[in-house]
Amino acid sequence: xxxxxxxxxxxxxxxxxxxxxxxxxxxxxxxxxxxxxxxxxxxxxxxxxxxxxxxxxxxxxxxxxxxxxxxxxxxxxxxxxxxxxxxxxxxxxxxxxxxxxxxxxxxxxxxxxxxxxxxxxxxxxxxxxxxxxxxxxxxxxxxxxxxxxxxxxxxxxxxxxxxxxxxxxxxxxxxxxxxxxxxxxxxxxxxxxxxxxxxxxxxxxxxxxxx
Amino acid sequence: xxxxxxxxxxxxxxxxxxxxxxxxxxxxxxxxxxxxxxxxxxxxxxxxxxxxxxxxxxxxxxxxxxxxxxxxxxxxxxxxxxxxxxxxxxxxxxxxxxxxxxxxxxxxxxxxxxxxxxxxxxxxxxxxxxxxxxxxxxxxxxxxxxxxxxxxxxxxxxxxxxxxxxxxxxxxxxxxxxxxxxxxxxxxxxxxxxxxxxxxxxxxxxxxxxx
Numbered sequence: 001x002x003x004x005x006x007x008x009x010x011x012x013x014x015x016x017x018x019x020x021x022x023x024x025x026x027x028x029x030x031x032x033x034x035x036x037x038x039x040x041x042x043x044x045x046x047x048x049x050x051x052x053x054x055x056x057x058x059x060x061x062x063x064x065x066x067x068x069x070x071x072x073x074x075x076x077x078x079x080x081x082x083x084x085x086x087x088x089x090x091x092x093x094x095x096x097x098x099x100x101x102x103x104x105x106x107x108x109x110x111x112x113x114x115x116x117x118x119x120x121x122x123x124x125x126x127x128x129x130x131x132x133x134x135x136x137x138x139x140x141x142x143x144x145x146x147x148x149x150x151x152x153x154x155x156x157x158x159x160x161x162x163x164x165x166x167x168x169x170x171x172x173x174x175x176x177x178x179x180x181x182x183x184x185x186x187x188x189x190x191x192x193x194x195x196x197x198x199x200x201x202x203x204x205x206x207x208x209x210x211x
Numbered sequence: 212x213x214x215x216x217x218x219x220x221x222x223x224x225x226x227x228x229x230x231x232x233x234x235x236x237x238x239x240x241x242x243x244x245x246x247x248x249x250x251x252x253x254x255x256x257x258x259x260x261x262x263x264x265x266x267x268x269x270x271x272x273x274x275x276x277x278x279x280x281x282x283x284x285x286x287x288x289x290x291x292x293x294x295x296x297x298x299x300x301x302x303x304x305x306x307x308x309x310x311x312x313x314x315x316x317x318x319x320x321x322x323x324x325x326x327x328x329x330x331x332x333x334x335x336x337x338x339x340x341x342x343x344x345x346x347x348x349x350x351x352x353x354x355x356x357x358x359x360x361x362x363x364x365x366x367x368x369x370x371x372x373x374x375x376x377x378x379x380x381x382x383x384x385x386x387x388x389x390x391x392x393x394x395x396x397x398x399x400x401x402x403x404x405x406x407x408x409x410x411x412x413x414x415x416x417x418x419x420x421x422x
Contacts, residue, residue, distance in 0.1 A: 016227040016366035020256040020359055036421070044415035045231040049358055052375040056412060060419045068422055107411045140351040140395065147260055147358020148231055155227035164263040175422070184351065200318045201267060204255035208271045210247070211279055211386070 019154040024199050026159030027081040029190035033064065034086050034158065039189075042156060043089075046149035053122045054105045057098040057138035058145040061090040061175050068174070075170035076186060081161045085188035090175060091146055093138040093182040099126055131180070139182040146185055159192035230365040235410050237370030238292040240401035244275065245297050245369065250400075253367060254300075257360035264333045265316045268309040268349035269356040272301040272386050279385070286381035287397060292372045296399035301386060302357055304349040304393040310337055342391070350393040357396055370403035 043060050051057065063069055064087045072090075073082035082088045098105075102122050106115045126134050146162065153160045163186040171183055254271050262268065274283055275298045283301070284293035293299045309316075313333050317326040337345050357373065364371045374397040382394055 016230050016363050017252075017256055019227050020259045020363060023259065023261075025261060039421075040415065040419065041228075043419045045228055047412055047415050047418055048231045048234065048410060050234075050236060050361065050373055050410075052373075054411065056418075058418065062419060062421045065422055101413060105411075105413060107408060109408060109411075136347050136351070140347070140354050143351050143354035144358040144361070147355040147360075148362055149358075150261065150355070151359055151362055152227050152231060162261055162263075197318060197320065199259060199261075200265065200316075200320075201258055202312060202316060204251065204258050207258055207267075207269065208251065208254045208273060210250075210273045211276055 016151060016155065019151050023150065023154040023160075024196040025161045026190075026192045026194060026196050027084070027161050027188075028192070028194040029081070029085045029159065029188070030193045032086065032191055034190060038156060038158075039087060042149065042152055045152050046145045049145040049148040051141045051144060053102075053118070054107070055095075055098050055102070055122070055138070055141065056105055057093045057095050058142040059092040059094050059097070059181075061092060061177075063088045063090060063175075071174050072171065072186070075174055076163060076166035079163060079165060081163070081188040082186065085161070085190040087189050089149070089187040089189060090171065090183060091142060091149075091185045091187060092177060093135070093142040093184055094178075094180070095126070095134050095138040096178070096180050098138065099123060135180065135182050139184050142182075142184045146187070149187065153189055157191075158189050159196070161188040162186070163188070227362060227366065230362050234361065234365040234371075235407040236372045237401075237403045237405060237407050238295070238372055238399075239403070239405040240292070240296045240370065240399070241404045243297065243402055245401060249367060249369075250298060253360065253363055256363050257356045260356040260359040262352045262355060264313075264329070265318070266306075266309050266313070266333070266349070266352065267316055268304045268306050269353040270303040270305050270308070270392075272303060272388075274299045274301060274386075282385050283382065283397070286385055287374060287377035290374060290376060292374070292399040293397065296372070296401040298400050300360070300398040300400060301382065301394060302353060302360075302396045302398060303388060304346070304353040304395055305389075305391070306337070306345050306349040307389070307391050309349065310334060346391065346393050350395050353393075353395045357398070360398065364400055368402075369400050370407070372399040373397070374399070
């Protein structure tokens with residue numbers, strides 16, 4: 001986490017609302033690596049996001065090797081934030097693995113009979129869907145964890161740049177990922193070396209309707 | 212926001228990591244309404260979430276009327292948290308409205324020529340997609356804002372229960388929403404009146420792969 005030892009009042013983790021208010025996309029990063037403990041803690045906390053039936057389809061491939069980052073950038077239309085950032089997180093949705101692990105995902109405080117019937121009903125639900133429906137579902141659920149990750153990274157003092165512009169098949173080939181997975185986003189992450197553009201959003205009152 | 216005037220150390224908004232750590236689904240709520248100012252601020256902050264091309268497909272219908280909540284619960288297989296919570300937020304993804312508002316979404320700091328070409332290229336991209344692809348895309352992007360919303364609500368001191376179990380056509384009919392929209396989730400929100408189940412997640416180290 002970003003700390004400033006010269007400032008006795010420095011905080012390490014900011015509030016959620018400040019993080020939401022101030023976060024902006026960062027495309028230039030300082031060269032310092034992020035401590036692996038911070039990356040692991042961020043991903044652990046992002047994985048606290050809820051998902052329907054607790055399916056947790058998200059997986060994370062953290063790319064830090066300079067050679068692999070260069071290849072990843074090439075699969076992302078040359079976007080330089082992939083190489084400029086000390087790490088780029090490839091967010092992966094893997095419904096095959098997630099469904100295989102449903103017995104592990106069901107709550108251990110539930111009685112065994114209830115756990116068994118939950119496992120069966122979740123698998124039945126997805127078995128009746130097409131591959132496309134199931135993978136789209138996992139992709140969408142994984143974005144709940146992406147929202148967590150972006151907000152948490154900002155609160156930890158890191159800049160991020162989520163990207164949708166990449167060739168999924170090339171990224172899968174590069175990382176040895178199976179064909180059935182989806183890649184909801186790449187997320188460059190590191191210490192910001194630029195201010196970034198101020199965020200611009202539609203007026204909040206135009207998006208909410210109270211009944 | 213939840214405050215406790217008897218406690219001089221009471222905080223109003225907690226940190227992002229504490230919120231991620233402690234959040235759990237709440238299905239029983241105290242009857243007190245949430246101040247509308249808090250709901251509006253939560254939705255404004257949720258709307259700070261990033262989206263590709265800044266499309267911001269998310270819209271929010273906040274249902275507080277007891278009669279409408281009862282009808283909404285009926286469209287959600289009778290889930291009682293919809294009526295027990297002082298408010299249930301219907302998260303809506305509306306790509307038709309979002310694409311109509313792209314000129315408003317493009318960054319005002321960009322030169323006009325760049326804004327015009329962005330508008331054109333975003334619309335061209337989506338024009339080449341099927342309705343199904345475009346709506347699935349908006350649905351997935353809206354879940355980034357859902358992740359923000361759930362984390363922010365917890366930080367504000369509110370309990371939430373996101374739900375995927377509902378009949379979309381019935382919810383649309385009830386709220387007068389157009390057929391083309393998607394509904395990524397319903398979110399019950401209010402002051403918790405139960406502790407809720409402790410969250411259970413897959414081991415974080417089994418989801419992350421460092422390269």
